[in-house]
Structure formats: structure tokens, C-alpha cells
Amino acid sequence: MPWRRLHLVRALSAAGLVSSLMFLGSPHAAATSSDDAEPTTAPSDASTTETVGLLKAAQAGDLKVSARGQGQDKVRLNIQNTSSKRLNVIVPPGLVASSGVGQGGRGGGGFQSMGLGMLTNRPGSFGQFQGSSAAGLRSMPVAGSETSAVTIPAGETLDVSIPAVCLNYGVATPTSRDAFTLMDVDDFTQDVRVRKALRSLALLGTSQGVAQASMWRICNDVPFEEMASRDSKSLNDYEISLASRFVDAVDAGGSEDLVNPALLTEGRVFLRLQAEGAAIQDDASRLGAKLDGLRLLGLPIQVVSGEEPPSANAPALYVKVALSESQAGEAVGRLQVGYTLVDDQWRPLGKATFRDRSSAAVLDAQSLVRLVEQELVATFVTVKPAKRTVNSTTLRVENRLPFTVSGLTVRAGTSAGSPIVPFDAVGIGPARSALLPIQAGQAQIAGVELNGL
Numbered sequence: 341m342p343w344r345r346l347h348l349v350r351a352l353s354a355a356g357l358v359s360s361l362m363f364l365g366s367p368h369a370a371a372t373s374s375d376d377a378e379p380t381t382a383p384s385d386a387s388t389t390e391t392v393g394l395l396k397a398a399q400a401g402d403l404k405v406s407a408r409g410q411g412q413d414k415v416r417l418n419i420q421n422t423s424s425k426r427l428n429v430i431v432p433p434g435l436v437a438s439s440g441v442g443q444g445g446r447g448g449g450g451f452q453s454m455g456l457g458m459l460t461n462r463p464g465s466f467g468q469f470q471g472s473s474a475a476g477l478r479s480m481p482v483a484g485s486e487t488s489a490v491t492i493p494a495g496e497t498l499d500v501s502i503p504a505v506c507l508n509y510g511v512a513t514p515t516s517r518d519a520f521t522l523m524d525v526d527d528f529t530q531d532v533r534v535r536k537a538l539r540s541l542a543l544l545g546t547s548q549g550v551a552q553a554s555m556w557r558i559c560n561d562v563p564f565e566e567m568a569s570r571d572s573k574s575l576n577d578y579e580i581s582l583a584s585r586f587v588d589a590v591d592a593g594g595s596e597d598l599v600n601p602a603l604l605t606e607g608r609v610f611l612r613l614q615a616e617g618a619a620i621q622d623d624a625s626r627l628g629a630k631l632d633g634l635r636l637l638g639l640p641i642q643v644v645s646g647e648e649p650p651s652a653n654a655p656a657l658y659v660k661v662a663l664s665e666s667q668a669g670e671a672v673g674r675l676q677v678g679y680t681l682v683d684d685q686w687r688p689l690g691k692a693t694f695r696d697r698s699s700a701a702v703l704d705a706q707s708l709v710r711l712v713e714q715e716l717v718a719t720f721v722t723v724k725p726a727k728r729t730v731n732s733t734t735l736r737v738e739n740r741l742p743f744t745v746s747g748l749t750v751r752a753g754t755s756a757g758s759p760i761v762p763f764d765a766v767g768i769g770p771a772r773s774a775l776l777p778i779q780a781g782q783a784q785i786a787g788v789e790l791n792g793l
Contacts, residue, residue: 660678
């Protein structure tokens with residue numbers, strides 16, 4: 341049953357809800373934290389490298405794999421290449437580190453079973469972050485992809501921590517003394533909802549908190565209200581609201597093997613455009629007619645007309661844009677931004693203003709969306725230097741949007757011509773932060789991508 345009655349929405353800036361996560365710029369070199377570096381070697385000759393699935397290669401004797409506990413949010417994998425070839429090893433979505441405790445177990449003996457993310461996940465993220473608008477996602481093969489692979493030379497061993505979520509609410513947290521059995525989720529449980537949920541999370545990608553709340557609800561039938569009350573140190577209200585929407589999407593898809601991404605992206609971003617002054621009324625009407633379906637922060641816009649706020653399934657974002665012109669003829673937009681975590685209960689998030697050298701008469705819809713997005717990013721996804729060395733700067737990126745940031749771009753400098761550095765699959769949860777090292781003295785966020793999860 342969806343979470344619809346949580347009335348206490350904690351402040352975005354609550355210190356207890358913000359975690360700092362270190363992640364590296366390269367998605368293939370960031371499977372672990374900085375004090376847990378792993379040996380990875382890029383293949384010098386692609387013809388000598390064979391791509392294999394983790395489980396199949398282990399069954400065939402080409403890999404020797406062991407898994408041990410590492411707390412409530414990670415599993416430690418030891419992967420030894422016992423073959424004579426360099427292996428490009430893929431972790432398939434929907435992999436489980438099983439403790440032997442039943443999937444529905446809650447509060448019993450033993451220790452937790454864990455659902456695994458990807459080898460290439462940065463701490464705090466979960467899954468591959470396949471594009472939510474990618475054609476054919478619902479029918480794509482679920483055996484994995486090379487974006488989730490690591491390369492292990494012949495005879496070498498990779499010792500790696502992989503983000504994971506608990507599958508047995510209330511059962512003891514696994515430690516390094518506890519050994520798991522790796523298996524596909526289809527072999528772990530006959531519950532089609534569990535299979536669909538874990539595999540979809542691993543493909544679509546989200547923050548670890550959203551993935552955890554989702555799996556506790558689906559695996560163990562834990563009410564979201566109970567999580568909000570008992571697990572507030574590890575989950576916040578924004579993550580729980582996103583998990584509730586995901587569970588609804590799991591149940592809405594019928595017999596489909598994967599969640600339809602449209603159920604997660606549609607009806608998430610609402611925008612109302614109004615003119616301030618009769619002189620630009622026609623321009624505002626022209627622009628408003630072309631906004632519906634354009635993407636803001638990676639999510640499709642749904643245009644709102646009239647004074648009443650939209651009716652929305654939470655969580656959602658509502659941006660009101662008041663368009664005017666300055667005395668110099670520049671287009672000016674005043675933004676009022678709201679959000680909801682409980683259906684139709686809108687709350688203010690903040691305000692912002694953009695100014696463009698073009699007049700409203702020459703502004704097109706795409707440019708208007710770009711201006712709005714730039715201000716939303718600058719206001720609600722902030723970056724500050726946390727540490728500086730001679731050659732690099734560690735930035736603290738804080739996400740104040742009610743969604744997980746799936747990807748972002750950073751401008752390595754403060755000028756418009758500074759190089760842009762992309763970071764994919766970052767998985768910075770709502771009301772969470774991350775530490776980002778970059779080879780620059782100063783930096784700013786250039787763009788943000790959301791996937792609705």
C-alpha cells in the first residue's frame with residue numbers, strides 16, 4: 341500500500357539527514373572509497389579480452405568468487421581470474437548475496453541477505469542508471485552490460501566493495517565473518533515482485549536510500565510509516581516518498597519483467613508560465629503552448645494552466661515562472677518552486693530569478709527551459725570547496741531537489757569557457773551530499789540530470 345499519510349516532512353537542511361560520500365570521476369574506477377582502492381587494468385589488446393558474466397564464469401571455473409559481509413550497505417567481493425585470459429567481468433542486474441535466511445524473514449536468526457548494485461557504483465548510488473528515456477528498456481536483456489564491468493588480468497584478483505541493500509528487515513547486519521552465496525534473484529525467490537523490483541532498481545539506478553526503502557517494503561512488507569519512524573538515521577522522507585512511487589510502479593506494470601520508466605518520469609515536473617504585464621502576454625502564450633513535453637532536468641514538463649496548483653502523485657516539483665521584461669528589453673523570469681512528498685500537499689522549496697539578454701519576443705521555448713533549468717541547478721544543487729591541494733580540489737555537492745541526481749556536469753572553473761567534466765551515475769539522493777574531487781582550483785555545477793527515481 342503506498343505511503344500517503346506521512347505528515348511530518350523534515351527540513352531539507354537537517355544535518356542528520358545529509359551524508360557525505362566520496363566518489364571518483366571515472367565510473368570504472370569508483371567501485372570503492374578512497375581508502376579501499378582496487379586494482380583495475382585496462383586491456384591493452386581488446387582481442388585478448390573476453391567479456392563474461394560473474395555467475396556464469398564462476399560456474400565455468402574461470403573465476404573464483406567469494407562474498408562476505410561489510411555492514412548494512414555493502415558486500416565485499418573477492419574475484420580471482422583463474423583463466424588464462426584477461427576477463428571483462430559483468431555483474432548482472434538482480435544479483436543477491438544470500439545468507440540462507442528466507443526472503444520474507446523479519447526479525448529472526450541468522451544475518452541479512454543483500455541485493456547488490458553494480459561493481460562500478462560510487463558509494464551512495466545503486467544500479468546502472470540506464471537512461472529512463474532509452475528505447476526498448478522494458479524489453480532489453482537483463483544479463484548486464486559492459487558499463488557495469490571491470491577488467492581483471494589473467495591470474496590476478498580484484499577485492500572490491502559493492503553497494504547493497506538489506507533484504508530482511510530487522511535481521512542481524514552481516515559482518516566480515518559472514519559468508520554469502522551469490523545467486524541470481526530468480527534463484528533467491530519465487531516472488532515476482534521482488535525479482536522485478538531488484539532488477540529494475542539495478543538497471544534504472546537510484547540512490548542507495550531509495551533502493552533500500554523500496555526493497556524493505558517489497559521484500560518484508562514494512563510500512564513506510566514504520567521506516568520513517570524507526571530508520572530516520574539512514575532514510576529521509578524524500579527517499580521514502582520516491583520509494584513509494586517506485587513500489588506503485590512495480591505493481592502497476594502487471595506481468596512485465598521490468599518497471600516501465602514512464603511510470604517514474606511522467607507527472608514529476610509541472611510548470612506554469614504567466615506574463616507580468618500586458619505587453620508580453622502574447623509572447624508568454626506563444627511560449628507556453630510549446631512547453632508541454634519538453635524536458636526540464638531530464639524529466640518531461642507538464643504545463644499547468646490556471647491559478648490552482650496541479651494534482652500530482654508525489655513526489656513532484658512545481659515551478660511557477662513569472663515572465664517580464666526589464667527597461668533594457670531583457671527577458672526576466674521570477675521562479676517560485678514548490679514540491680510535494682504527499683499527494684497534492686505542496687510546500688515551498690525556494691525562489692530564483694533568471695535574466696537573459698534576449699527580449700521575450702525572440703525567446704523560444706527551448707531557450708526558456710534552459711534558462712529555468714540553469715537557475716534551478718544553481719539554486720538547488722550547490723557546490724562548495726571542501727578541501728584543496730596543489731593539484732586538485734574536493735568539492736561538496738549538495739542536492740536540495742526532492743529527487744535523486746542521476747548525473748551531473750561540472751564546469752572546471754568559473755568562466756563560461758571552462759571545460760565541462762561529466763559525471764554519470766552519481767546517485768546523489770535528495771537531501772544528501774557527496775564529495776567530488778576534480779583537477780581544478782574552482783568549479784561550479786553546469787547541469788543536472790534526474791531520472792524520476
